[in-house]
Amino acid sequence: MNRRLFLKNFCSTVAAAALCAIPATGFAEERVRSVNEKDLKDYLHIMANFDRPQPSDTILAPDRLILLNSTLKRLRRVQRTVGFGNFCVLSFDEAIRVAASYPSVGQFTEQEKDFLDETFNFDATVYGFYGEKPVTSLTSAASAKDLIKIPRTGNFLFRGDPHKKYLQIEKELGSSVYLTSGVRGIMKQFILFLSKAAANQGNLSLASRSLAPPGYSYHAVGDFDVGEKGLGAANFSSSFAETNTCTRLRELGYLKLRYPEDNLFGVRFEPWHIKV
Template sequence: MKRRTFLEGLFVSGAAAACGHYVWYHNKVGQKVMVPHQHVTAQEISNSAHIEKAHQELSLNIEEFARGTRQEVEMLRDLEAQAQTQIPDDVLARATELANKSEHDHEHDHDHDHGQGVDEHDDDYLERVRRFDDDFESDIWLNEQEMRVMVSASTRLEQVRDWVGFGNFNILTWDDMLRFARTVPTIGEFTPQELAFMDGLFHRDARELGFYGERTTIELTKQIREQDVVRVPRSGHFLYRGESSELYERLVRDIGDTLILTSGVRNMAKQFDLFLAKAIQTDGNISRASRSLAPPGYSFHALGDFDVGKVGLGLGNFSSEFAATREFRKLQEMGYTKIRYTVDNRYGVRFEPWHVRVA
């Protein structure tokens, strides 16, 4: 079920959870949290003074928000949070061959790229990587109360994203996100329960979820300066100036314009939006969500990594199907790139042939 359809049918009445640290617990496989479905109607915008105030308070330039661009690339946001396909044997064999070649060509980076963070007592991490979209006994689930708070926070994040525009939401600061929600009547201020939930998730040690990548961001309020990024035309995304943007331009020049940017710089609001959307899709299994998306604070998209795809491949750009494309083969054979999340990687993350390592 598409996330928008799910959320439109979900009634969030205001969380009853007390503000503070949330309790995370292990649930039995199959005991999924069920949230009652009722209809939610959005308020009409009726106070232009509030809207104008929101525009004035934002540090970003509202006049440059590309509404048309947002409409063009709205589908990408859903694609980034999905991709649930099995890896065909022939694709896996080819991808493994290319990944191994890439590893051999970058032996000096070996320790870093394999994470070295896997718990020595975690004997099942490899099985979880290979079956990333299955539920496991050791997975951590949200309880019903946490699920309600998460859904309401996710809904509010989505409303902020729709208001500022898809592309600009990628680099929106945490403080501006909160200010936007507080000032725009149709969004509404984030509740103490929602903020406590997101703060707890951000500061949580992701190893407890089975994610063994390193933390990349220690500040929830990280700023991304406009002068440090470039907007990539017809993509709705930004790349950091310098190494990231230069690498992408070189890839397009040498591989061809069938190679496209599918995800670039992500600030904290964007990573939360994607991760919570995935956690909703997994019915609150946040361990399973972390096998497909780095938890907030752990994404290398915050430092310079980016995702690429093939024109016309659609959702396949975020699945192992991309590993069977000419574009992926050229990425590896030309020696320009090294994928961060290889087959059977030690991060605890699914194979991501589309994820280009820069940072």
């Protein structure tokens, strides 16, 4: 689709952010050289207030927000049908088949499928997200033989280095630590990203500051999140950085952070995210 036409149809931009012109090289130091002092201050202000709307945010047009909501509702019905754990590793093609097979879900409309395709293939730098895209195909799928389900968590990890690293963390930290989020396939990332956007009136930039757009999450290729038992939802907030669990992870050298403080990828600080 023509990029200009797609932008017109896909969203309305409140204002064009200066940082959006920076190419998504994936290397923060290159971006630093490309940003002037004012732009950098503006960027850091936005990231310090990552969960608040900003004048430069990219927001869906009303008709596209309606389509987002209908697509999201169908995704949630698929999730309830297959189970939350299984949905984490469900592929696009499998989700389409499940929807077509269960009247309680209903087939994805052509408009909804197009919406998912366009969202996946859209350039996330327009939102203000500058991370790399480790998954480049909408229909990519994790092989069942490469996955292992972690007991009592409802999450999967990839066999090999991710699983070994998690077992080592468990061994060294004991029962205080647990897996909060493992493998997240394309559909899982869709439901997280679109849910955040829907809760903020279609604000895609705000959503991308907390959740990588579909295709851009390293959870699809090995990374995972850990938390401290008893902390609940606060495991996904800056509060986690103050826990004994986070302190021990740092002391033991596990916090080679994918998204450190004041990063230039357009993502909030994530001290719970284990890079593999």
